[in-house]
Amino acid sequence: MTMPLNQTLLARATAKLGPQVSLALGLLVLAILVAMPLLHLLPADHALHVSAYSLTLVGKILCYAIVALALDLVWGYAGMLSLGHGLFFALGGYAMGMYLMRQSAGDGLPAFMSFLAWTELPWYWYGTSNFLWALCLVVLAPGLLALVFGFFAFRSRIKGVYFSIMTQALTFAGMLLFFRNETGFGGNNGFTGFTRILGFDITAAGTRAALFIATVALLVGSLYLGFRLARSKFGRVLTALRDAENRLMFCGYDPRGYKLFIWVLSAVLCGLAGALYVPQVGIINPSEMAPTQSIEAAVWVALGGRGTLIGPLLGAGLVNGMKSWFTVAFPEYWLFALGALFIVVTLFLPRGVVGLLKKEKEQ
Amino acid sequence: MPTALTRILLGLLLLLPLTASANEADAFVAANPAKQAKLLQDWAAAPVPERLPLLQALQQGRVAGDADKRAFIQRNDAWQAADGQAQPNGTPRKLRLNNRLRGLTATALASHQLLDKDAAVRLDAAQQLQRNTPPALLPLLESRLAAEEDERVQDALTLALANLQLAAEDPAVRLAAVERLGQTGDPLARTRLESLLTGEESDAAVRSAAEKSLAQVKNKLLVGELLGQAFSGLSLGSILLLAALGLAITFGLLGVINMAHGEMLMLGAYTTYMVQLMFQRLAPEYLALYPLLALPIAFLVTACIGMALERTVIRHLYGRPLETLLATWGISLILIQLVRVTFGAQNVEVANPYWLSGGVQVLPNLVLPYNRIVIIGFALFVVALTWLLLNKTRLGLNVRAVTQNRNMAACCGVPTGRVDMLAFGLGSGIAGLGGVALSQIGNVGPDLGQSYIIDSFLVVVLGGVGQLAGSVTAAFGLGVLNKFLEPQIGAVLGKILILALIILFIQKRPQGLFALKGRVID
Numbered sequence: 036m037t038m039p040l041n042q043t044l045l046a047r048a049t050a051k052l053g054p055q056v057s058l059a060l061g062l063l064v065l066a067i068l069v070a071m072p073l074l075h076l077l078p079a080d081h082a083l084h085v086s087a088y089s090l091t092l093v094g095k096i097l098c099y100a101i102v103a104l105a106l107d108l109v110w111g112y113a114g115m116l117s118l119g120h121g122l123f124f125a126l127g128g129y130a131m132g133m134y135l136m137r138q139s140a141g142d143g144l145p146a147f148m149s150f151l152a153w154t155e156l157p158w159y160w161y162g163t164s165n166f167l168w169a170l171c172l173v174v175l176a177p178g179l180l181a182l183v184f185g186f187f188a189f190r191s192r193i194k195g196v197y198f199s200i201m202t203q204a205l206t207f208a209g210m211l212l213f214f215r216n217e218t219g220f221g222g223n224n225g226f227t228g229f230t231r232i233l234g235f236d237i238t239a240a241g242t243r244a245a246l247f248i249a250t251v252a253l254l255v256g257s258l259y260l261g262f263r264l265a266r267s268k269f270g271r272v273l274t275a276l277r278d279a280e281n282r283l284m285f286c287g288y289d290p291r292g293y294k295l296f297i298w299v300l301s302a303v304l305c306g307l308a309g310a311l312y313v314p315q316v317g318i319i320n321p322s323e324m325a326p327t328q329s330i331e332a333a334v335w336v337a338l339g340g341r342g343t344l345i346g347p348l349l350g351a352g353l354v355n356g357m358k359s360w361f362t363v364a365f366p367e368y369w370l371f372a373l374g375a376l377f378i379v380v381t382l383f384l385p386r387g388v389v390g391l392l393k394k395e396k397e398q
Numbered sequence: 399m400p401t402a403l404t405r406i407l408l409g410l411l412l413l414l415p416l417t418a419s420a421n422e423a424d425a426f427v428a429a430n431p432a433k434q435a436k437l438l439q440d441w442a443a444a445p446v447p448e449r450l451p452l453l454q455a456l457q458q459g460r461v462a463g464d465a466d467k468r469a470f471i472q473r474n475d476a477w478q479a480a481d482g483q484a485q486p487n488g489t490p491r492k493l494r495l496n497n498r499l500r501g502l503t504a505t506a507l508a509s510h511q512l513l514d515k516d517a518a519v520r521l522d523a524a525q526q527l528q529r530n531t532p533p534a535l536l537p538l539l540e541s542r543l544a545a546e547e548d549e550r551v552q553d554a555l556t557l558a559l560a561n562l563q564l565a566a567e568d569p570a571v572r573l574a575a576v577e578r579l580g581q582t583g584d585p586l587a588r589t590r591l592e593s594l595l596t597g598e599e600s601d602a603a604v605r606s607a608a609e610k611s612l613a614q615v616k617n618k619l620l621v622g623e624l625l626g627q628a629f630s631g632l633s634l635g636s637i638l639l640l641a642a643l644g645l646a647i648t649f650g651l652l653g654v655i656n657m658a659h660g661e662m663l664m665l666g667a668y669t670t671y672m673v674q675l676m677f678q679r680l681a682p683e684y685l686a687l688y689p690l691l692a693l694p695i696a697f698l699v700t701a702c703i704g705m706a707l708e709r710t711v712i713r714h715l716y717g718r719p720l721e722t723l724l725a726t727w728g729i730s731l732i733l734i735q736l737v738r739v740t741f742g743a744q745n746v747e748v749a750n751p752y753w754l755s756g757g758v759q760v761l762p763n764l765v766l767p768y769n770r771i772v773i774i775g776f777a778l779f780v781v782a783l784t785w786l787l788l789n790k791t792r793l794g795l796n797v798r799a800v801t802q803n804r805n806m807a808a809c810c811g812v813p814t815g816r817v818d819m820l821a822f823g824l825g826s827g828i829a830g831l832g833g834v835a836l837s838q839i840g841n842v843g844p845d846l847g848q849s850y851i852i853d854s855f856l857v858v859v860l861g862g863v864g865q866l867a868g869s870v871t872a873a874f875g876l877g878v879l880n881k882f883l884e885p886q887i888g889a890v891l892g893k894i895l896i897l898a899l900i901i902l903f904i905q906k907r908p909q910g911l912f913a914l915k916g917r918v919i920d
Contacts, residue, residue: 116720184901191905196655196719200855201901207852208897211890326852330727337724370735377728381721382714 068097068251072244090243094315096355097250101308103335103347104257105301110333111341112270113297114277115194119202120305121329122209123177127306128319129213130176132226133160134169135237135314139230146228147221157219166233173310174303181302182295189291189298194280203326210324225320232314243315250311254348257304261344264297273297274342331373337380340387349388423452423469427461427493434495435502442506443534445513453507457500462490509535512555517548524554528561528586536562557582561590569601576604580611583618584762591615622761627881633770635877636777637839639870640832641850642857643784644825646869649858651801651821654712654722658730659854660847662700662826666833667842668737669696671746686751689834696830704826708819716818730847738844745843754838773835780831785866787824797821860900862907 071093074085102124110116136145137160144153162168184205193201216222235242264270275283276290283290313319322328331354339350354376361369384391426437441449452471455461460472464486470477477486495503504526511523527535539562543555556578563575576594579587591612595605645659673692677685707729715722750769757767788794796817799807808814836846857876861868876896883892 110720116723187901187905193904196649196653196723197859197904199720199723200655200852200859204852204856204897204900208890208894211893215890330724333724334728337721367735367739370731374728374731374735377731378711378725381718381725381728382711385718385721 065251065255068093069248072247075244075247076240087238087240087243090247091315092359094243094247094250095312096352097247097254098308098312098315099332099335099355100348100351101250101254101257101311102305102332103339103351104254104261104344105304105308106332107336107339107341107344107347108261108264108297108304109301110336111343111347112265112277113273113294114280115294115298116199116333117202117298117301118199118326118329118333119206120301120332121326122206122324123181123302123305124309124312124328125209125213125319125321125323126176126180127173127309128313128323129220129226129309130163130169130172130306131310131313132220132229132319133163133172134166135229135232136226137164138232139228145221145226147216147224148219151216160219170310173306177302177306177309178299181299185295185298189294203329206324206329207326210321210326213321213324221320223320225318226313227318227320229314229317237314237317246311246315250315253307253311258344258348265344269293269296334373334377334380336387338376338384338387340389343387343389346387346389353388422449423461423471424467426452426456427463427469428467431496431499434499438499438502438506439532439534442502442509442532443538445506445510445538447510447513450507450510453503453510456493456495456503457507459492459495462492464488464490505531505535509538512538512542517551520546520548520551521554524551524558527558528554528584531558531562533562533565553582557584557587561586564590564594569604572601572604573607576607576611580607580614582762583615583622585619588612588615588619618761619763622764623885625761626764627885628878629764629766629770631878631881632774632874633839633877634880635874636774637832637836637850638853638857638877639777639873640773640780640835641829642854642861642869642873643781643866644828644832645854646858646861646866647784647788647797647828648822648825651797652712652716652722652818653719654715655719655726655855655858656712656822656825657723657727657851658707658733659726659825659829660851661730661733662704662829662847663833663836663850664737664842664844664847665700665703665733666696666830667748667837667846668741668746668833669699669830670834670837671741671748671842674748686753689751689754689838692834692837693831696834697827700830700833701823701827704829705819705823707826708822712822713815713818734844734848741844743844745841748837748842750838767839769838773839776831776835780828781866781870784824784828788866793817793820856897856900860903 071085071090074083075087075090077084102120106117106120140146143149144156148156163172184202188198188201212218213220213225214223220226229237231237232242232246264273272283272288272293275288276293280290309319309323332351335350335354336347337350338354339348340346354373357372358369361372380387386393422437422441426434429437441453452461455471462470462472462477464470465488468479468484468486470479470486470490472478472492477490479486508523508526511519512527514520514523527539531539536559539555539559543552543559546552546555560575560578563571564579566572566575576591579591591608594608595612641660641663644662645656648654648656648659670689670692673695674685674688677688677691707726711725711729712722715725754769754772755767757765758771759765786794788797796807796812797820799810799812800814800817800821804814833846836842836850840846853876857869857872860876861870861872879896879899880892883895886892887895
C-alpha cells in the first residue's frame with residue numbers, strides 16, 4: 036500500500052479539532068436524530084412537525100450509514116473491498132420481511148404464494164411468524180453465508196481484486212436466485228404491503244418513531260463497537276493485515292481468524308441494518324442485491340474517508356442526500372454525477388472528506 | 399395430316415386438365431364446407447400438377463366466387479376467372495376457409511408439391527405430410543417413395559409413410575413401420591411411438607418392437623441434444639473469450655480490473671449499429687458487408703476510448719487496484735448513461751446480413767446457426783491474432799516484460815507508460831471486436847456490457863493472468879459447463895453451482911489455471 040492510512044486517524048483528527056468541539060458536534064447530531072421521531076409525533080399542522088416522508092428518508096439513510104460503517108470495517112480497516120455487502124443487507128431485510136409478511140397474512144399464506152397456487156409454506160418459512168426467530172434469522176442468514184464464504188475465501192488467501200470480484204459474483208448469484216418465483220421470496224416484486232409489526236400498525240406515527248429510534252440506537256451501538264475494535268489490539272492487527280499481510284504472517288499471526296471475524300461481524304451488521312430498513316421503507320426486492328447497490332456503498336465509504344469511523348457515516352449521508360435531491364431535480368444526470376463522484380473521489384480524495392478536513396486543520 | 403392432328407390432340411390434351419381444374423374451382427366455390435372438405439381430401443389423394451395454382455391461391459386466400467358461383471382468382475389486384483376470360487358478375491367475394499379446411503388445403507398442397515421438380519420443395523412437402531396425414535394418402539406416398547431419388551426426401555417420405563402405417567390393420571405392416579420409425583432420429587417419431595405405446599396396441603411383437611425403436615430414437619435424439627448443448631456452450635465460451643481476453647491482458651499487465659470493460663463491448667455493438675445505419679443511408683447495395691467494415695471501426699473507436707481513459711484516469715491510480723476498480727466503475731456508469739441519453743434506453747436494431755442468418759441442419763433436432771459458427775471461428779481468429787501480437791512483435795515483448803517485472807523492464811529502457819497505454823488500448827479494442835460479434839446474436843442496448851462482465855471476470859479469475867491459454871480454457875470450460883448444467887438444474891442454479899465450483903477450485907489453485915511462476919512476495 037502506497038498510502039498507509041492510520042487507523043487512529045479519527046483519534047488524531049479529533050485531537051486536532053479539540054475533543055470538546057467534536058464531541059459537541061456529535062452530541063448535537065445525535066440530539067437532532069433523537070428529536071426527529073419525537074417531532075414526528077406532533078400533530079401534522081404543528082410548525083415543528085417532521086413529515087413521514089422526511090422521517091423515512093432519514094431513517095433509510097441511517098440504515099445505509101450502518102452498511103457503510105460495516106463495509107468500512109472490512110475495507111478501511113482490514114483492506115478487503117467487498118462488492119457484495121448488498122447481499123447481506125438484503126438477506127437481513129428478507130428475514131424481517133418474512134416476519135412482516137406472516138403478520139399481514141394472518142393465518143393464511145402470504146399473497147404471492149396464493150398467486151403461485153402454493154398450498155403450504157416452504158420449510159425455511161417455518162417459525163417466521165415468531166418475531167424472535169425472525170430476529171435470529173436476521174443475524175443467522177447473513178452471518179452463516181459470510182462465515183462459509185469467508186472460510187473458503189480466506190483459507191485460499193483470496194484477496195485484493197480477486198476478493199472483490201468473487202463477492203460481486205456472489206451477490207449477483209443471490210440476485211438471480213431471489214428473482215425466481217420458485218425460490219419462495221416473491222420473485223421480482225419481493226415483499227411489500229406490510230401492515231403490522233408486533234401487533235402495531237406499521238404506518239402509525241408511533242411505530243415509525245420507534246423504528247427510527249431503533250435505527251439510531253443500532254447506529255450508535257455499531258459506532259461504539261467499531262470504536263472499541265479500532266482501539267483494541269485486534270484493530271491494530273487488522274490494520275497491519277491491510278498494509279502488509281505477508282509481514283504480519285512472518286510475525287507469527289494467522290490472519291484468517293481475524294479476517295473471518297471482522298467479515299462475519301460486518302455481514303451481521305449489514306443484516307441488522309436491512310432488517311430495520313424494510314419496515315421503514317415498506318418494500319424489499321431482489322434489486323437490493325444488484326451489484327450496483329453494493330458498489331455504491333463503496334463510494335459512500337470512499338467519499339467519507341476509509342479507515343475512519345465517522346467518514347462512512349458522512350459519506351452515506353452526503354451521497355444519499357445528493358441522490359434524493361438529484362433524482363427529483365435532474366433524474367437524467369444522477370448517474371453522471373455518481374460516476375463523476377467515483378472518479379473524483381478516487382483521484383483527488385484518497386482519504387475522503389474526513390481526510391480533507393484534517394488536512395485543512397493541519398495547515 | 400398427322401402433324402396437324404397430333405397438334406390438335408395435344409392441344410386438346412393440354413386444355414383438358416385446365417378445364418378440369420377450372421371446373422373443379424367452380425365446383426369448390428359452389429360447394430358447402432362439408433363438400434369442400436371431401437373435395438380437398440380427394441384431391442390430396444390424387445394430385446395433378448395443374449391443380450397446384452388453385453391450391454396455392456386457396457392457401458393464400460386469393461380465391462373468390464361471384465354471384466353466379468363461378469370461381470375467380472386474384473392476381474395482382476385483378477380478378478381472373480378460373481376458366482378463362484369471363485368477367486365476374488358483381489364483385490367476387492373471397493372464400494373464407496375454416497380451420498379444418500385450411501388444414502386440409504395444406505395437406506392437399508403438400509401432396510401436390512410432392513410432384514415438384516425441386517427436391518427442396520418435395521422435402522418440405524414430405525415433412526408437412528409427416529403431420530396429421532389422412533390414411534387415404536397411403537398409396538400416393540408409397541408410389542412417390544418408389545419414384546423418389548433424393549435421399550433426404552426419401553427419409554422424410556419414409557417417416558410420413560411409417561406414421562400412416564402405424565394405424566394399419568395388418569400387424570406385420572405395423573411392425574415394419576415401427577422398425578422404420580426407430581431408424582430415424584426425428585422428434586416426431588418419438589411422439590408417435592410414445593402415443594402408440596400408451597394407446598391400445600394389442601400385438602405383443604409390435605409392442606416390443608416399438609419399445610426397442612423408441613429407445614433407439616431416444617438415443618439418437620439424446621446425441622442431438624448433447625451436441626446442441628456442446629455447441630451452445632462453445633458459442634457462449636467464444637463470447638466470454640472475446641469479452642475476457644482484453645480484461646485478462648490489462649489485468650495481467652497493470653493488476654487493474656477494468657470495470658468499464660463491459661461498456662467497451664457495448665460501445666463496439668453501438669459502433670456496429672452506426673456502421674449499419676451509414677451503409678443503409680450511403681450504400682444500401684453493399685449493406686450485407688457492413689459487419690466487415692464495423693470490425694476495424696469498432697476496434698479503433700474502443701481502443702481510442704480505452705487509451706484516453708488510461709491516460710486521464712487509470713494512470714494516476716497505479717498501485718491502488720481497489721481504487722481503480724471504483725474509478726472504472728464510475729466511468730462505466732457515465733458511459734452507460736451517455737449512450738442511454740444519446741440513443742435512448744431501448745434496444746437498437748442490428749440486423750444480421752443474409753450470410754449470417756439461417757443455419758445448417760445437422761440432425762433432425764440440431765440446427766447450428768451460421769452467426770454462432772462464424773463467431774466461434776472469429777473468437778479463435780482473435781486469439782490467434784493476439785497471440786501473434788504478444789509473442790512475435792516488439793510491443794508484445796514489451797508487454798510481456800512489463801507484466802513479469804515492471805521495475806526491471808523500466809530499467810532496461812522499456813517505456814512502461816506507453817506500453818501501458820497501448821496494452822489498454824489493445825484490451826479495449828478486443829472488447830470492441832467482441833461487441834461487433836455480440837451485436838449479431840443478441841440485443842444491443844445500454845446494459846449490454848453489464849450482463850457479460852461478471853462472467854468474464856470469472857473467466858479471468860479462473861484462467862489466471864498473463865497466459866492466453868488460461869483464458870481460452872477457462873472461457874470455453876465455463877461456457878460448456880454452463881450450457882450442460884442449464885437443462886439439468888436451471889440457468890440460475892447452474893450459475894450458482896459454477897460460482898461455488900470456482901471458489902472450491904481456487905482453494906487448490908489460487909492463481910488460476912495457468913499461473914506464472916514467481917518468487918516475489920511483498
